Amino acid sequence: MPFNIAILGASGYTGAELVRLIATHPEMTIKALSADRKAGMQMAEVFPFLRHLDLPTLQKIDEIDFAGIDLCFCALPHATTQQVISALPRNLKIVDLSADFRLRDAAAYEKWYGQPHAAMDLQAEAVYGLTEFYRAEIAQARLVAGTGCNAATGQFALRPLVAAGVIDLDDIIIDLKAGVSGAGRSLKENLLHAELSGGTHAYSAGGKHRHLGEFDQEFSKIAGRPVQVQFTPHLLPMNRGILATVYVKGDPSAVHETLASAYKDEPFLQVLPFGQLPSTRDIAGSNFCHLGVVGDRRANRAIVVAVLDNLTKGSSGQAIQNANLMLGLPETTGLMLAPLFP
Amino acid sequence: MPFNIAILGASGYTGAELVRLIATHPEMTIKALSADRKAGMQMAEVFPFLRHLDLPTLQKIDEIDFAGIDLCFCALPHATTQQVISALPRNLKIVDLSADFRLRDAAAYEKWYGQPHAAMDLQAEAVYGLTEFYRAEIAQARLVAGTGCNAATGQFALRPLVAAGVIDLDDIIIDLKAGVSGAGRSLKENLLHAELSGGTHAYSAGGKHRHLGEFDQEFSKIAGRPVQVQFTPHLLPMNRGILATVYVKGDPSAVHETLASAYKDEPFLQVLPFGQLPSTRDIAGSNFCHLGVVGDRRANRAIVVAVLDNLTKGSSGQAIQNANLMLGLPETTGLMLAPLFP
Amino acid sequence: MPFNIAILGASGYTGAELVRLIATHPEMTIKALSADRKAGMQMAEVFPFLRHLDLPTLQKIDEIDFAGIDLCFCALPHATTQQVISALPRNLKIVDLSADFRLRDAAAYEKWYGQPHAAMDLQAEAVYGLTEFYRAEIAQARLVAGTGCNAATGQFALRPLVAAGVIDLDDIIIDLKAGVSGAGRSLKENLLHAELSGGTHAYSAGGKHRHLGEFDQEFSKIAGRPVQVQFTPHLLPMNRGILATVYVKGDPSAVHETLASAYKDEPFLQVLPFGQLPSTRDIAGSNFCHLGVVGDRRANRAIVVAVLDNLTKGSSGQAIQNANLMLGLPETTGLMLAPLFP
Amino acid sequence: MPFNIAILGASGYTGAELVRLIATHPEMTIKALSADRKAGMQMAEVFPFLRHLDLPTLQKIDEIDFAGIDLCFCALPHATTQQVISALPRNLKIVDLSADFRLRDAAAYEKWYGQPHAAMDLQAEAVYGLTEFYRAEIAQARLVAGTGCNAATGQFALRPLVAAGVIDLDDIIIDLKAGVSGAGRSLKENLLHAELSGGTHAYSAGGKHRHLGEFDQEFSKIAGRPVQVQFTPHLLPMNRGILATVYVKGDPSAVHETLASAYKDEPFLQVLPFGQLPSTRDIAGSNFCHLGVVGDRRANRAIVVAVLDNLTKGSSGQAIQNANLMLGLPETTGLMLAPLFP
CATH class of the missing domain: 3.40.50.720 (NAD(P)-binding Rossmann-like Domain)
Structure with a gap:
C-alpha cells in the first residue's frame, strides 16, 4: 500500500x-x-x-x-x-x-x-x-x-576532490549559470519575460550569495579546515537548469578519475568521458546530474562542469x-x- | 514479460x-x-x-x-x-x-x-x-x-462538431501556432535559433500545407460530403507545442457540450469549463490534449482552442x-x- | 534649434x-x-x-x-x-x-x-x-x-479593403499574435519568464479585448455602417512584435492590389509581392509595417498578414x-x- | 559628400x-x-x-x-x-x-x-x-x-589592469557567456532553436578557443612578458550579447579605479559605479560596452564583468x-x- x-x-x-x-x-x-x-x-x-x-x-x-x-x-x-x-x-x-x-x-x-x-x-x-x-x-x-540547488551543483563537482586532496583548497572558483525557476514564482521586475529573455547578468557576486553558507560548512567539514570558495551566479534566459563551471588547481586526470571513481555506482550522477562537457538541455526535468572534466592548456589546472535541473x-x-x-x-x-x- | x-x-x-x-x-x-x-x-x-x-x-x-x-x-x-x-x-x-x-x-x-x-x-x-x-x-x-501533429490537433477540436452537425461545414478556419520541433532536426536556415527566436511568421498559408490532405479525408468522411477547411500554420519561438485556434459558425454552448460529451471518458482529452482557454505550457512533454471553447460577441460564432505536444x-x-x-x-x-x- | x-x-x-x-x-x-x-x-x-x-x-x-x-x-x-x-x-x-x-x-x-x-x-x-x-x-x-498597438496592426491590414469594398464586411477575422512588451512592465504572474517562455495561449477571446472599440469605431466610420470584426489575441514568447493574420472574403488579387496601391507612397508601410508573407523578426525595433497577401485554395478568400513592432x-x-x-x-x-x- | x-x-x-x-x-x-x-x-x-x-x-x-x-x-x-x-x-x-x-x-x-x-x-x-x-x-x-568579439570583450575588461600592474598576471580566468549570432548563419545542429533554446553548455574549454591567440598576443605585448589567461566560453540561448566574467587577483578598488580612469573619456566604454554589475540586455544592438567591478569576500580578489554586443x-x-x-x-x-x- x-x-x-x-x-x-x-x-x-x-x-x-x-x-x-x-x-x-x-x-x-x-x-x-x-x-x-x-x-x-x-x-x-x-x-x-x-x-x-x-x-x-x-x-x-x-x-x-x-x-x-x-x-x-x-x-x-x-x-x-x-x-x-x-x-x-x-x-x-x-x-x-x-x-x-x-x-x-x-x-x-x-x-x-x-x-x-x-x-x-x-x-x-x-x-x-x-x-x-x-x-x-x-x-x-x-x-x-x-540543499540549495546551486549548493548541490557545486558540491557534486567538488566534494570528492576536496576529500581526496587532489586540488588546491584555497583557489576554487565556481562560476554558475542558473535558469529562472530557481527564483520561484515571485513577482519581481527582473523575472519578467521582457526583462530576462535574450540576455544575461551576474548577481550576488563577490561572496554575497546565501548558498555560500552551505559550501563553507560542507567543504570545511570534509577538509577538516576552513575552505572558502569564490562563487558567482548568473541568471540565464532559460527556465530550468544549472551549469556550474568550476575552476580548480590540480591534475586534470586525477580530478576526472576521482570523480569517476566516486560516482561509478551512483544511479543519478553521470561522469562523462574525460574531455567531454555536459549541457543543461540533457538533464531537464530529470533527477540526473552530468559532470565533465577538461584540462587547461596551463599545467595543473582543471575545469569541472556540472549540470542538473534545479527543480528536480x-x-x-x-x-x-x-x-x-x-x-x-x-x-x-x-x-x-x-x-x-x- | x-x-x-x-x-x-x-x-x-x-x-x-x-x-x-x-x-x-x-x-x-x-x-x-x-x-x-x-x-x-x-x-x-x-x-x-x-x-x-x-x-x-x-x-x-x-x-x-x-x-x-x-x-x-x-x-x-x-x-x-x-x-x-x-x-x-x-x-x-x-x-x-x-x-x-x-x-x-x-x-x-x-x-x-x-x-x-x-x-x-x-x-x-x-x-x-x-x-x-x-x-x-x-x-x-x-x-x-x-497522424500529422497539426492534423491531430485540428481533428480533436473539430471531429465531434462535424459529426454532430452543430457547425457550418463550409466556413471553418484553423489558425495554428506550432513549435519548432515539428520541423525535425533538419538543418534549415529558418530553424536556427538566431533566425527563429523572438519572432513569428505564417507559412504554407492559403491551402498549401500537406496536413490538409488529412483534414479533407477525415472531415469529408465524417460529414458524408466534401469539407474543405482553411488552414494557416505559424511557426513560434518555442520547441514543443501546438495551439490551434478554430473559428466555427454554430452555437457556442452546443459546441462546448458536444466536445465535453464526446470526450468525457477520454483519459487524454480534457475539455475545460466553457469560457476557459488552454495553454501549450500545460501539456508540454505529455500525452494530454486540452480543449477550450468560447463564444464570440457575434451570435452563432464559437472559437475552439486545442493544445497538444506535437512530439508526444x-x-x-x-x-x-x-x-x-x-x-x-x-x-x-x-x-x-x-x-x-x- | x-x-x-x-x-x-x-x-x-x-x-x-x-x-x-x-x-x-x-x-x-x-x-x-x-x-x-x-x-x-x-x-x-x-x-x-x-x-x-x-x-x-x-x-x-x-x-x-x-x-x-x-x-x-x-x-x-x-x-x-x-x-x-x-x-x-x-x-x-x-x-x-x-x-x-x-x-x-x-x-x-x-x-x-x-x-x-x-x-x-x-x-x-x-x-x-x-x-x-x-x-x-x-x-x-x-x-x-x-492608437492601440493591436488596433494599428489590424487597421493597416484592413482599412483600404473596407474603404474599397473589396471584402465582405460581415465576415472578418483577426487572429493576432503579440509579444509580451505590449503588456507593459507590470508584475503579473503570467508575464514571468518561467510562465511565458516556451509556450502560447489565447486571451480576451470572443470579443472582450478593448481594442475592439477602435476597430468598431474606425471600420464602421469608413464603411458608413456598423462593422464588427472577430478578434482573438494570443500571447507569444517574444518581447516585441505583433503579427495579425486576417481572414477576409474577397478576391485575393483585388485585396493585394488595393493594399499595394493604397500604400505605394508610404515610407513605413511595405506591401510584399503577392504570395509572400512577412515576419515580425524583420521589423523589430523599427517603425516599419510589412504586409503580405495570399489567396486561399477556396475561391474568394484571402489572408492578409501584417507585422509591426508594438513599441515602435x-x-x-x-x-x-x-x-x-x-x-x-x-x-x-x-x-x-x-x-x-x- | x-x-x-x-x-x-x-x-x-x-x-x-x-x-x-x-x-x-x-x-x-x-x-x-x-x-x-x-x-x-x-x-x-x-x-x-x-x-x-x-x-x-x-x-x-x-x-x-x-x-x-x-x-x-x-x-x-x-x-x-x-x-x-x-x-x-x-x-x-x-x-x-x-x-x-x-x-x-x-x-x-x-x-x-x-x-x-x-x-x-x-x-x-x-x-x-x-x-x-x-x-x-x-x-x-x-x-x-x-578583433574577435570574445577577444574584444576580454580585453576591455583587462588591458588597463595588465598595463597598470594591479593584478596577478599568472592567474586570470575569463569565463565568457556568448549569444548565438557569434557563430554566424551557418547550418549546424547545435545552432538550431530546438537544440539551443532553454539550455547552456561550455565549449572549446581548456585553452582551445582561437581567440586565445589574440589574448596571448595583446596581453603579452602590454605586459612585456608572456601572459596566458584561462578562457572558457559558454553558448547561451540568446541571439546577441557577450558577458565576460573575469576573475583576477588584485585590490578591487584599484581594479575599479584603473578601469574608470582609463575609460573616463571613452564614448563607448561605460564603467559602472563600484559594486554594480552590467547586463547584456542593456547594450543589445549598440556600440556600447558596460563594465562593472566587485570585490570578493576573500581579500585581494576582484571580479570584472564586461558586456557588449558581439555583432556591434x-x-x-x-x-x-x-x-x-x-x-x-x-x-x-x-x-x-x-x-x-x-
Missing part, C-alpha cells in the same frame, strides 16, 4: 514539481496539499498542467489532519518554515525544501539569513539532504533539510530521493523519468 | 521521443534501434539526454534481426518509408510515424506529396492512427499510420498509445507522465 | 522607447521626464540601457515647468491620463499614448473601459493618431491620441511620427532606424 | 549588421555588396529586414568596380579572406572583420588556425582593430583587422568606428544608436 504524503506550500514551483513527480511514483499517494493564500482552490486552478490528476483541495496548514500522513514535504518560504515545522507532530517524517535547516551552526545561519534561528532543537536532529553523501543518516532521519535534482527530485530512503523504498523509485529534450 | 520493440529512425526527434517514453514504459523493452547514417554509434552520442539508459547500438535497418521483435515503430522520413515497410516481415506489427500511409486515396497522396504511392497494398491494410476515433480498428491492425500526443505518444492497443495492453500504459512546467 | 520635449511616464516601456528614439532624433531634445513613484532617480537607474545619455532627472508631473516645452508625450496608464492632461497648459501640444482619447463616443469609452469619460471637452479636440489615415488632422491638432510603429514610433507632423517636421525625421536582426 | 562603401560578404550576420548601421550613417553610402553564392539577388531577399533600403544588387567580388570606392568592409569567412584582400586594389582602404590579419606572428596564426598564413606582406601593414587602444595607428592604416561593438560597430577614423570622420559618427530594450 502506498505511503500517504502531505505537501505544504503546493502553490510554488517546488511544490508543483513534487506533485508532478509523485503523479507517477508507485509508492506515494498525495493525501493533503496546503497553500495558505489559495486554500479552497483546486490545484488545476493554480497549475492547469496538473489538471489530469485527482488531487486533494488546497487547505491551510492548520486544517490538515496529519493523523494518517506518513511523510510531509515542506516547500515553504525561508524563515517561516522553522515555525511551521516546530508546530507539526513530532513523529511525522519531514523533508524540508527551504533553507531553514541546512546550516548546522546557529551563527552561520544568522549571518547568511539575517535573523536568529528559531528552532535550534529541530536543527539538532536535521540531516543535510545531499543524498549521495548522507545516505545512512537520511535513512534514519526524521527531518531532512534539502536540485530540490524536489532530491527531496523524493531522500523520502524514498526515509520510507525504506529503493532510492530511485519514481525518479527514473528521462529528461525532456528538445 | 515485456514486449520487444524496434525503432527505425532513432536519430530524429520523434525517434528520441519514443525512447524517452519507453524508458519508463513497464511493458516495452527496446531491442533494436536503427539510424542509417549513424550506424555503429551509441544513442548517448546522438542524444546525450538518454545517457542513463542501457540501449542497443544503432544499426542499419538491414542489420536488424526482426525475429524476436513484437512491434516496430517506424520514425523515418516521408517517401522512403513506403519502401522500408514493404521490405519488413509481413507478420510484424508496425506503427508508422511518417506521412506515407495516412491518406487512403492514392490520388490524394500524389497530390499532396508530389509522387505516386509506392505501396498501395500496404495502404489497404493501414489504419489511420487517431486513437480516440479508430480504437477498434487499431486494436486489430497490423499497420497503423500515425502529436506523434510519439500517440504511437505508443496505438501500440498499447495493438499489443493488448491498457491504452494509457506508460503514458500518464505529467507535463513539464515550467 | 531642436524642439523641447517632455515625456510623462518615462519609467514604462513606451516611455523608454520614446527616449530611445529621441536619442538620435535630430530635431528633438528631452527637457523633462516624469515618473511619479521614481521621482528623483536618474533614467540610468530605471533603464540602464539609456546610461550613455545625458537626461533630466525624473520628476513628479507637478514639478515640471512646461513653460519652454514645445510638445509633451504622455505615456501614462489608462484612466489617470484624462485627469493629467486636463491639468496641463492648454496651449501645449500633446501626443497621448494611452487609451483615454481614442474613442470619440463617450458610451463606447464607458463600455470598453468600464468607467465614464472624465474629459469629454478634450476628447472633442483629440485626433485619432493613425498617421497614414489622419495626416491632415494630426498636422493641425493640439492633442493626438495614439504600434506606439512610441507612431507617437514621434505624429509629433513630427505637429511640429512641422518631415514625417520620417528620426524614424528611419533599420530593424534589429537577428 | 558621403564616402562610397563596399561590403564583401553581405549575406552573413556581420555583413547585414554593417548595412543596418550604415543605413543611418550620415557620411557613408553603400555602393557595392558582394555575396558570391547569392550574386544577382537583392538584399531584401536575403535579409527582408533591410527591405526599406535602396541597396545595390548582390554581386560576385570580381564583378565589383572598386574605382570609386573609398573604403571596403570585408566580412568574409576566415582563410579565404587572405586571398581576396590580396587581390584588391592596393590603394583601397580596408576594414577586415575576419580573423585573417589579427595575429602578427605567422607561427601563432598557423597554430591557432591550422594553416600557414598566405599573405604575410599584408599582415605587416595590418593594424589590430581594437579602436580604443590603437587609435593613432588605425587613423593612418590602410588595412585594419577587426564586437565586430560591425567596431569596424565602422575604425572606418570613421580611417576616413577622418568623428569616431562616433553613425554609432550613437541607443540599445534596444526590451
Whole structure:
C-alpha cells in the first residue's frame, strides 16, 4: 500500500514539481496539499498542467489532519518554515525544501539569513539532504533539510576532490549559470519575460550569495579546515537548469578519475568521458546530474562542469530521493523519468 | 514479460521521443534501434539526454534481426518509408510515424506529396492512427499510420462538431501556432535559433500545407460530403507545442457540450469549463490534449482552442498509445507522465 | 534649434522607447521626464540601457515647468491620463499614448473601459493618431491620441479593403499574435519568464479585448455602417512584435492590389509581392509595417498578414511620427532606424 | 559628400549588421555588396529586414568596380579572406572583420588556425582593430583587422589592469557567456532553436578557443612578458550579447579605479559605479560596452564583468568606428544608436 504524503506550500514551483513527480511514483499517494493564500482552490486552478490528476483541495496548514500522513514535504518560504515545522507532530517524517535547516551552526545561519534561528532543537536532529553523501543518516532521519540547488551543483563537482586532496583548497572558483525557476514564482521586475529573455547578468557576486553558507560548512567539514570558495551566479534566459563551471588547481586526470571513481555506482550522477562537457538541455526535468572534466592548456589546472535541473535534482527530485530512503523504498523509485529534450 | 520493440529512425526527434517514453514504459523493452547514417554509434552520442539508459547500438535497418521483435515503430522520413515497410516481415506489427500511409486515396497522396504511392497494398491494410476515433480498428491492425501533429490537433477540436452537425461545414478556419520541433532536426536556415527566436511568421498559408490532405479525408468522411477547411500554420519561438485556434459558425454552448460529451471518458482529452482557454505550457512533454471553447460577441460564432505536444500526443505518444492497443495492453500504459512546467 | 520635449511616464516601456528614439532624433531634445513613484532617480537607474545619455532627472508631473516645452508625450496608464492632461497648459501640444482619447463616443469609452469619460471637452479636440489615415488632422491638432498597438496592426491590414469594398464586411477575422512588451512592465504572474517562455495561449477571446472599440469605431466610420470584426489575441514568447493574420472574403488579387496601391507612397508601410508573407523578426525595433497577401485554395478568400513592432510603429514610433507632423517636421525625421536582426 | 562603401560578404550576420548601421550613417553610402553564392539577388531577399533600403544588387567580388570606392568592409569567412584582400586594389582602404590579419606572428596564426598564413606582406601593414587602444595607428592604416568579439570583450575588461600592474598576471580566468549570432548563419545542429533554446553548455574549454591567440598576443605585448589567461566560453540561448566574467587577483578598488580612469573619456566604454554589475540586455544592438567591478569576500580578489554586443561593438560597430577614423570622420559618427530594450 502506498505511503500517504502531505505537501505544504503546493502553490510554488517546488511544490508543483513534487506533485508532478509523485503523479507517477508507485509508492506515494498525495493525501493533503496546503497553500495558505489559495486554500479552497483546486490545484488545476493554480497549475492547469496538473489538471489530469485527482488531487486533494488546497487547505491551510492548520486544517490538515496529519493523523494518517506518513511523510510531509515542506516547500515553504525561508524563515517561516522553522515555525511551521516546530508546530507539526513530532513523529511525522519531514523533508524540508527551504533553507531553514541546512546550516548546522546557529551563527552561520544568522549571518547568511539575517535573523536568529528559531528552532535550534529541530536543527539538532536535521540531516543535510545531499543524498549521495548522507545516505545512512537520511535513512534514519526524521527531518531532512534539502540543499540549495546551486549548493548541490557545486558540491557534486567538488566534494570528492576536496576529500581526496587532489586540488588546491584555497583557489576554487565556481562560476554558475542558473535558469529562472530557481527564483520561484515571485513577482519581481527582473523575472519578467521582457526583462530576462535574450540576455544575461551576474548577481550576488563577490561572496554575497546565501548558498555560500552551505559550501563553507560542507567543504570545511570534509577538509577538516576552513575552505572558502569564490562563487558567482548568473541568471540565464532559460527556465530550468544549472551549469556550474568550476575552476580548480590540480591534475586534470586525477580530478576526472576521482570523480569517476566516486560516482561509478551512483544511479543519478553521470561522469562523462574525460574531455567531454555536459549541457543543461540533457538533464531537464530529470533527477540526473552530468559532470565533465577538461584540462587547461596551463599545467595543473582543471575545469569541472556540472549540470542538473534545479527543480528536480536540485530540490524536489532530491527531496523524493531522500523520502524514498526515509520510507525504506529503493532510492530511485519514481525518479527514473528521462529528461525532456528538445 | 515485456514486449520487444524496434525503432527505425532513432536519430530524429520523434525517434528520441519514443525512447524517452519507453524508458519508463513497464511493458516495452527496446531491442533494436536503427539510424542509417549513424550506424555503429551509441544513442548517448546522438542524444546525450538518454545517457542513463542501457540501449542497443544503432544499426542499419538491414542489420536488424526482426525475429524476436513484437512491434516496430517506424520514425523515418516521408517517401522512403513506403519502401522500408514493404521490405519488413509481413507478420510484424508496425506503427508508422511518417506521412506515407495516412491518406487512403492514392490520388490524394500524389497530390499532396508530389509522387505516386509506392505501396498501395500496404495502404489497404493501414489504419489511420487517431486513437480516440479508430480504437477498434487499431486494436486489430497490423499497420497503423500515425497522424500529422497539426492534423491531430485540428481533428480533436473539430471531429465531434462535424459529426454532430452543430457547425457550418463550409466556413471553418484553423489558425495554428506550432513549435519548432515539428520541423525535425533538419538543418534549415529558418530553424536556427538566431533566425527563429523572438519572432513569428505564417507559412504554407492559403491551402498549401500537406496536413490538409488529412483534414479533407477525415472531415469529408465524417460529414458524408466534401469539407474543405482553411488552414494557416505559424511557426513560434518555442520547441514543443501546438495551439490551434478554430473559428466555427454554430452555437457556442452546443459546441462546448458536444466536445465535453464526446470526450468525457477520454483519459487524454480534457475539455475545460466553457469560457476557459488552454495553454501549450500545460501539456508540454505529455500525452494530454486540452480543449477550450468560447463564444464570440457575434451570435452563432464559437472559437475552439486545442493544445497538444506535437512530439508526444502529436506523434510519439500517440504511437505508443496505438501500440498499447495493438499489443493488448491498457491504452494509457506508460503514458500518464505529467507535463513539464515550467 | 531642436524642439523641447517632455515625456510623462518615462519609467514604462513606451516611455523608454520614446527616449530611445529621441536619442538620435535630430530635431528633438528631452527637457523633462516624469515618473511619479521614481521621482528623483536618474533614467540610468530605471533603464540602464539609456546610461550613455545625458537626461533630466525624473520628476513628479507637478514639478515640471512646461513653460519652454514645445510638445509633451504622455505615456501614462489608462484612466489617470484624462485627469493629467486636463491639468496641463492648454496651449501645449500633446501626443497621448494611452487609451483615454481614442474613442470619440463617450458610451463606447464607458463600455470598453468600464468607467465614464472624465474629459469629454478634450476628447472633442483629440485626433485619432493613425498617421497614414489622419495626416491632415494630426498636422493641425493640439492633442493626438495614439492608437492601440493591436488596433494599428489590424487597421493597416484592413482599412483600404473596407474603404474599397473589396471584402465582405460581415465576415472578418483577426487572429493576432503579440509579444509580451505590449503588456507593459507590470508584475503579473503570467508575464514571468518561467510562465511565458516556451509556450502560447489565447486571451480576451470572443470579443472582450478593448481594442475592439477602435476597430468598431474606425471600420464602421469608413464603411458608413456598423462593422464588427472577430478578434482573438494570443500571447507569444517574444518581447516585441505583433503579427495579425486576417481572414477576409474577397478576391485575393483585388485585396493585394488595393493594399499595394493604397500604400505605394508610404515610407513605413511595405506591401510584399503577392504570395509572400512577412515576419515580425524583420521589423523589430523599427517603425516599419510589412504586409503580405495570399489567396486561399477556396475561391474568394484571402489572408492578409501584417507585422509591426508594438513599441515602435504600434506606439512610441507612431507617437514621434505624429509629433513630427505637429511640429512641422518631415514625417520620417528620426524614424528611419533599420530593424534589429537577428 | 558621403564616402562610397563596399561590403564583401553581405549575406552573413556581420555583413547585414554593417548595412543596418550604415543605413543611418550620415557620411557613408553603400555602393557595392558582394555575396558570391547569392550574386544577382537583392538584399531584401536575403535579409527582408533591410527591405526599406535602396541597396545595390548582390554581386560576385570580381564583378565589383572598386574605382570609386573609398573604403571596403570585408566580412568574409576566415582563410579565404587572405586571398581576396590580396587581390584588391592596393590603394583601397580596408576594414577586415575576419580573423585573417589579427595575429602578427605567422607561427601563432598557423597554430591557432591550422594553416600557414598566405599573405604575410599584408599582415605587416595590418593594424589590430581594437579602436580604443590603437587609435593613432588605425587613423593612418590602410588595412585594419577587426578583433574577435570574445577577444574584444576580454580585453576591455583587462588591458588597463595588465598595463597598470594591479593584478596577478599568472592567474586570470575569463569565463565568457556568448549569444548565438557569434557563430554566424551557418547550418549546424547545435545552432538550431530546438537544440539551443532553454539550455547552456561550455565549449572549446581548456585553452582551445582561437581567440586565445589574440589574448596571448595583446596581453603579452602590454605586459612585456608572456601572459596566458584561462578562457572558457559558454553558448547561451540568446541571439546577441557577450558577458565576460573575469576573475583576477588584485585590490578591487584599484581594479575599479584603473578601469574608470582609463575609460573616463571613452564614448563607448561605460564603467559602472563600484559594486554594480552590467547586463547584456542593456547594450543589445549598440556600440556600447558596460563594465562593472566587485570585490570578493576573500581579500585581494576582484571580479570584472564586461558586456557588449558581439555583432556591434564586437565586430560591425567596431569596424565602422575604425572606418570613421580611417576616413577622418568623428569616431562616433553613425554609432550613437541607443540599445534596444526590451
